[in-house]
Amino acid sequence: MTSPLEQKKLKITGPVVITANRLGDGAVIYRRAEGWTTDINIAAVATTAATASELLSAAHADDLNAVGAYVAPVARNPDGTLRPGNLREYIRLTGPSIDLPVTFGI
Amino acid sequence: MYVYDELDRILVGERVTEFRDQVKRRISGELTEDEFKPLRLMNGVYLQLHAYMLRIAIPYGTLSADQMRTLARVARMYDRGYGHFTTRQNIQFNWIKLEELPDAMALLASAGLHGMQTSGNCVRNITTDQWAGVAPDEIEDARVWAEILRQHLTLHPEFSFLPRKFKIALTAAPHDRAATKVHDIGLRLLRNDAGEVGFEVTVGGGLGRTPFIGKMIKPFLAKRDIVSYVEAVMRAYNQSGRRDNIYKARIKILVHDLGPEAFGKEVEAEWQAIKDGPLTLDPAIIADVAARFKYPDYRRLNDDPSELAHARASDPRFERWFKNSVSRHKVPGYAIVTLSLKPEGGPPGDATAAQMDRIADLAERYSFAEIRVGHDQNLVLPHVAQRDLPALWRALDGIGVATPNVGLVSDIIACPGLDYCSLANARAIPVAQELTRRFRDLGLAQELGRLHINISGCINACGHHHVGHIGILGVEKNGEEFYQLTIGGRADEQARLGDLLGPAVRYHEVADKVEDIVAAYLELRSRPDETFLATVERIGVEPFKERVYAVG
Numbered sequence: 001m002t003s004p005l006e007q008k009k010l011k012i013t014g015p016v017v018i019t020a021n022r023l024g025d026g027a028v029i030y031r032r033a034e035g036w037t038t039d040i041n042i043a044a045v046a047t048t049a050a051t052a053s054e055l056l057s058a059a060h061a062d063d064l065n066a067v068g069a070y071v072a073p074v075a076r077n078p079d080g081t082l083r084p085g086n087l088r089e090y091i092r093l094t095g096p097s098i099d100l101p102v103t104f105g106i
Numbered sequence: 107m108y109v110y111d112e113l114d115r116i117l118v119g120e121r122v123t124e125f126r127d128q129v130k131r132r133i134s135g136e137l138t139e140d141e142f143k144p145l146r147l148m149n150g151v152y153l154q155l156h157a158y159m160l161r162i163a164i165p166y167g168t169l170s171a172d173q174m175r176t177l178a179r180v181a182r183m184y185d186r187g188y189g190h191f192t193t194r195q196n197i198q199f200n201w202i203k204l205e206e207l208p209d210a211m212a213l214l215a216s217a218g219l220h221g222m223q224t225s226g227n228c229v230r231n232i233t234t235d236q237w238a239g240v241a242p243d244e245i246e247d248a249r250v251w252a253e254i255l256r257q258h259l260t261l262h263p264e265f266s267f268l269p270r271k272f273k274i275a276l277t278a279a280p281h282d283r284a285a286t287k288v289h290d291i292g293l294r295l296l297r298n299d300a301g302e303v304g305f306e307v308t309v310g311g312g313l314g315r316t317p318f319i320g321k322m323i324k325p326f327l328a329k330r331d332i333v334s335y336v337e338a339v340m341r342a343y344n345q346s347g348r349r350d351n352i353y354k355a356r357i358k359i360l361v362h363d364l365g366p367e368a369f370g371k372e373v374e375a376e377w378q379a380i381k382d383g384p385l386t387l388d389p390a391i392i393a394d395v396a397a398r399f400k401y402p403d404y405r406r407l408n409d410d411p412s413e414l415a416h417a418r419a420s421d422p423r424f425e426r427w428f429k430n431s432v433s434r435h436k437v438p439g440y441a442i443v444t445l446s447l448k449p450e451g452g453p454p455g456d457a458t459a460a461q462m463d464r465i466a467d468l469a470e471r472y473s474f475a476e477i478r479v480g481h482d483q484n485l486v487l488p489h490v491a492q493r494d495l496p497a498l499w500r501a502l503d504g505i506g507v508a509t510p511n512v513g514l515v516s517d518i519i520a521c522p523g524l525d526y527c528s529l530a531n532a533r534a535i536p537v538a539q540e541l542t543r544r545f546r547d548l549g550l551a552q553e554l555g556r557l558h559i560n561i562s563g564c565i566n567a568c569g570h571h572h573v574g575h576i577g578i579l580g581v582e583k584n585g586e587e588f589y590q591l592t593i594g595g596r597a598d599e600q601a602r603l604g605d606l607l608g609p610a611v612r613y614h615e616v617a618d619k620v621e622d623i624v625a626a627y628l629e630l631r632s633r634p635d636e637t638f639l640a641t642v643e644r645i646g647v648e649p650f651k652e653r654v655y656a657v658g
Contacts, residue, residue: 023133025203026157064135067153086585088524092155096525098535101188101456 150221178462236480269347310361321366338377402474407439455483523563530563532580
């Protein structure tokens with residue numbers, strides 16, 4: 001996945017959310033209309049560059065709670081819930097795709 | 107072990123106090139992220155996909171048992187119970203909270219550990235042969251010189267804001283186990299025709315986006331001049347290296363653009379101005395640093411004791427491990443033992459807190475309380491009495507670090523990839539895990555002989571894929587993970603970059619393709635003892651390409 005660190009110009013081709021890492025612990029968070037959430041399903045969804053820009057500006061302004069905000073694609077499941085739009089975002093939401101070493105039982 | 111002095115302890119302690127204040131100011135909003143980021147990076151703190159990551163330097167890969175226990179405590183108290191040993195003899199913790207970082211750092215500092223200069227555009231952790239000081243083929247202990255350079259280059263004001271990061275590696279053996287030729291500066295101790303020991307200096311090696319093998323600019327440098335000469339190289343780079351383009355900022359680009367000869371001349375001119383000045387090493391300083399490396403009080407033992415012979419003859423599992431993971435030591439009756447952190451299905455280079463604690467116990471009992479970290483992401487117990495090997499093996503086997511695959515196909519080097527890293531384009535760990543399952547047959551692995559697979563999850567090449575015998579590079583195409591395969595790379599004294607085998611393949615095809623490469627090797631090798639690399643070097647890439655890409 002192209003790293004969002006290389007994201008330069010805002011181009012929206014589908015629904016997006018604004019995501020970042022929480023300052024205190026680095027946890028993955030999503031921008032709501034006001035504030036942040038760890039639940040992607042209550043994130044504010046933008047479908048236009050203008051809305052995404054607005055949300056992103058608000059996210060950047062909240063430097064005290066969130067670090068490195070950027071635009072991430074999402075997709076809608078048939079039941080209307082949101083899922084991350086690419087593998088990178090899926091891994092950010094759900095954690096590493098591997099078992100952590102402690103699960104080896106040693 | 108190197109014994110730190112009061113100055114080191116004060117330096118590390120002061121840094122913790124300073125960082126604690128910086129974190130406090132960041133959390134209170136006194137510092138913005140833009141202001142804080144360079145400060146955290148100076149202490150090895152990155153922000154990755156899911157959390158903060160703390161990278162801790164292990165200078166020249168040498169750890170005491172107490173330090174290993176401290177790492178285990180950090181893993182347990184502040185992380186998720188494990189750590190990841192890297193290709194640059196560092197360890198990384200992946201889940202540390204910013205609020206808890208100062209306490210974690212204070213704990214590390216109590217054991218002389220820190221994250222200084224493990225990030226940012228400065229001189230990074232200076233690495234060396236993980237067998238330094240015990241390898242029978244070395245001229246002398248390269249760690250002494252790594253330590254002298256570490257002292258000189260730690261918080262060096264002139265080199266704290268270089269155009270880009272800077273990596274130095276040393277070796278003192280003809281067989282390069284430290285990958286010196288793919289470092290910004292590679293230093294190899296050698297003996298000249300007059301019998302004097304000095305350094306061969308290579309510069310401009312490196313992997314990443316634009317890989318180069320280092321170019322030799324000084325065939326022989328007297329030991330007393332090592333600091334002044336390294337300083338001259340860095341000054342030439344600091345002055346002429348590009349700062350306008352991050353992708354062209356490493357010294358390798360400068361050396362390539364100018365040519366090694368012209369760059370060597372720049373260094374020489376710089377060096378002449380400082381040579382024989384205050385940076386010339388006084389023999390007393392060298393002796394003082396050397397004296398701080400405390401060598402074990404070895405007993406007088408004989409090679410191949412009866413306990414060892416008996417175990418080798420009576421237990422085939424032990425014999426297989428012995429042949430694979432035990433190497434000759436420079437002191438009779440002792441052995442160097444490599445602990446494989448590459449179990450079948452495991453993430454390469456990871457160790458749990460429980461494993462770290464147990465390894466520390468075993469190091470105390472069997473290896474004079476010393477442990478080494480190799481750039482191959484394995485650990486080493488460097489001073490094991492041969493008669494203790496059977497007991498040690500049983501203990502190592504019990505904690506999952508005795509897989510007899512060192513240097514074999516399943517001893518895979520891999521970066522954290524897209525499972526952790528914010529720069530990655532594709533996953534590396536699950537690819538490695540699948541390959542270890544495919545090559546779980548240790549008999550086959552042994553038959554294949556030395557075969558290194560290196561996997562990187564992006565072009566930054568932390569998994570050193572360019573110099574893997576088989577290299578795997580994860581890339582992204584239209585939102586999907588693809589992997590480029592190279593063959594024929596190597597990181598040793600004959601370092602070379604691998605050649606591209608063919609079009610990139612999908613995630614689920616990688617293991618099949620690697621199996622095809624291995625099958626092609628078995629078919630194409632001229633005799634059973636012709637190594638994979640020797641076969642590639644003899645016949646080139648084409649016969650492999652035909653077979654691997656014709657399949658299916």
